[in-house]
Amino acid sequence: MSDCIFCKIIEGKIPSTKIFENAHVIGFKDLRPQAAIHQLFIHKRHSNDINELSKNDPTQLVDLFEAMRLYSEEEGLTKDGFRVVTNLGPNAGQTVFHTHFHLLAGEPLGHFGS
Numbered sequence: 001m002s003d004c005i006f007c008k009i010i011e012g013k014i015p016s017t018k019i020f021e022n023a024h025v026i027g028f029k030d031l032r033p034q035a036a037i038h039q040l041f042i043h044k045r046h047s048n049d050i051n052e053l054s055k056n057d058p059t060q061l062v063d064l065f066e067a068m069r070l071y072s073e074e075e076g077l078t079k080d081g082f083r084v085v086t087n088l089g090p091n092a093g094q095t096v097f098h099t100h101f102h103l104l105a106g107e108p109l110g111h112f113g114s
Contacts, residue, residue, distance in 0.1 A: 006042050006098035024060070025067035027103070036106030037077070041068055046098055049088045053099045060099075068103055077105045083112070 008014040010026060019039055020027030030038040043060045047053035053060050072078050082105035087094040 004046060004098050005096055006100065007046055010042070010044050020067055020071045022067060024063040027067060027071055030102065034102075035083075035104035035109060037075075037082070037104065039071070039103045040100050041071075041103060042098060042100045048097045048099065049094065050086050050099055051088060064101060068101065072103070072105075077103075081105070083109055 005014060009016045009028065016026075016028040018026055018028045020041070024044055025041055026044065027039050027041045030040050041064055043053070043064055045057065045060060047056060047060070068084060072082055082103055085102045085104065086100065
């Protein structure tokens with residue numbers, strides 16, 4: 001998508017600090033971290049949000065969660081734990097309309113849900 005900032009990162013038109021990349025997924029540091037470790041994971045094929053992705057190509061979810069598993073194990077994050085979050089729509093805080101997952105770790109995170 002021509003105006004999508006994440007697509008431009010995938011194409012190398014906008015720099016990022018990549019922390020993971022394979023044939024389907026890239027992970028990079030969030031520019032405004034909300035935790036000691038705050039990475040974003042995106043699929044290289046564009047979708048606007050998690051509902052569109054899961055409806056049109058649910059195999060992308062496997063690609064994304066496998067990438068986060070590999071990264072978290074390699075970085076030793078599974079010992080103390082981490083959080084994975086996605087937002088859908090402006091009221092949920094989505095500001096970039098390319099499906100992405102936030103991986104947060106590296107410090108105790110506030111209680112969220114059960």
